[in-house]
Every structure is written in structure tokens, then in C-alpha cells.
């Protein structure tokens with residue numbers, strides 16, 4: 202087993218993790234609820250639609266609905282992903298067949314991560330319920346979660362733990378990349394705190410999962426590696442595809458500018474993958490995965506960076 206120091210960033214967990222050190226940071230005041238500047242509710246950088254040409258002509262009320270709608274969607278998605286997918290992978294690492302690949306110290310640190318994710322789920326729900334109750338916004342389960350559900354349902358039993366691990370690995374490395382783009386001071390305080398606090402924890406998680414990926418890969422059989430590569434590609438594509446159903450729900454699709462922006466998104470979403478998966482790919486390149494021509498070709502055939 203390749204030795205890594207996966208737990209190095211958990212040494213200060215008792216004093217630096219969000220769940221231990223930063224209570225009561227996510228409650229809105231009435232003044233904050235009356236804010237009408239869209240970008241104070243959710244960063245444009247995380248709204249693919251808002252970055253398309255022509256969107257600047259939309260009335261502020263329409264933009265405000267798009268930004269607040271994305272905030273709620275992101276929070277609800279986070280709550281479910283953390284408890285149903287990331288912590289499912291932690292169960293496999295600590296208790297399941299995968300546990301044989303990891304040291305007792307790694308399994309112990311994984312439990313700290315489990316506690317972090319439970320708290321992320323909690324504060325995301327706390328924020329989301331406040332905003333939804335105030336603005337009576339529609340809520341829609343993320344299409345990404347439906348795709349992950351379908352992918353999970355089709356796995357053979359012997360591969361289920363590997364698939365759970367891959368989903369968490371891709372999720373943890375992509376979310377850290379995304380959160381790092383947006384912790385700027387213009388957001389309303391409860392939202393800014395949520396992003397900053399989540400990022401502090403996720404920076405630790407992405408390093409941990411990257412190290413565990415490298416360790417796990419080194420201990421797999423050839424047929425398990427074949428499965429891992431197929432599953433990696435499928436999962437990265439699921440995490441990168443824009444959620445068109447949600448965009449249609451939250452935006453006024455009678456406007457030509459919205460329809461044009463949706464068409465552009467449907468055509469260019471693969472262009473964003475090399476940015477959003479930078480940390481994912483960095484971990485993959487620490488293994489010999491791309492020394493195998495079949496694997497590297499599979500990535501390229503699906504439009505993924507190598």
C-alpha cells in the first residue's frame with residue numbers, strides 16, 4: 202500500500218472545523234432579507250446562465266429571482282449530497298469492504314469528515330428554509346441527484362462501494378474548486394459565512410479524498426480499475442452537465458435571451474470541465490492511470506481533459 206499522510210490536515214480539527222468552532226453564523230436579519238442586489242444572494246460565478254451573453258438586459262427582479270433560486274437549489278442539493286452520497290462513502294471507508302485499503306488512522310479521520318458533512322447538511326438546510334419561507338420560491342430536487350441515483354441503481358453489488366467512493370471523490374474535489382471561486386465579501390453575511398466555512402472544511406476534505414484515491418487505486422485489481430475508470434468518467438460528466446430543467450423553472454423562458462443562453466449552455470458545457478475538475482485530475486495524475494492507453498483514450502473519447 203502506498204503510504205500517504207492523509208490525516209495531516211485533521212490535526213487541528215478540534216479547533217478549526219466549522220462544526221466545532223463557528224455556531225450561529227447562518228441566520229438572516231430582516232434588513233438582510235430586504236436586499237435587492239442579485240449578486241449579494243449568490244455569486245454569478247456559480248450560475249452558468251448568468252455568464253451567458255445578453256443576460257445583462259434582464260430586469261433586476263428577474264435576475265434577483267435567478268440568484269436567490271440558485272442559492273436555495275445549491276443549499277438543498279448540498280444537504281442531500283452530503284448525507285446520501287458523501288457520508289455513504291465514509292461508511293464504506295470506515296466499516297465496509299473498502300476499509301481494508303486504509304489505515305486505522307485514516308478510518309478515524311474519515312469519521313471527522315462524516316461529522317463535518319452532517320453539519321454542512323444542517324446549516325445548508327437552516328439557510329435554505331429561511332429563504333424559501335420568506336420568498337415562497339419553488340423547490341426542485343437537483344437533476345444531478347437523479348442522475349446519481351440512476352447510476353447507483355445500475356451498479357452490480359460487488360462494485361457498489363467503489364462507485365460510492367468515486368462519487369464522493371469527484372464531488373469533494375469539484376466542490377472545493379467551485380467554493381474557492383466565490384468567497385468574496387459582497388455576499389450577505391449568512392451566505393458569505395456559509396461559503397467560507399464550508400470551503401475551510403472542504404479544502405481539508407479534498408486533500409484527504411485525493412490521498413485516499415491514490416492509495417485505493419494502488420490496491421485494486423485490474424478488473425476493479427476498469428470499473429473505476431468507467432465510473433470516474435460517468436461521474437465527472439454527471440457533475441458537469443448543466444441542470445436545464447431547473448434553469449427553465451427559475452428563469453422566465455418566454456424571453457429570447459434566456460432561450461439563447463440555454464442553447465449556448467447545452468452546447469458548451471464540456472468547455473468548463475478542465476477548470477472545474479482541476480483538483481480531481483491532479484489526484485488522478487498522481488497514479489499511473491493515464492499510463493494505460495485504454496484508460497486515457499476512454500477519457501479523451503468522452504471529451505474529458507487528460
Ligand SMILES: [Fe+2]
Nearest residue numbers: 283318321403
Ligand atoms: Fe461538505
Ligand SMILES: [Fe+2]
Nearest residue numbers: 318373403406
Ligand atoms: Fe466534504
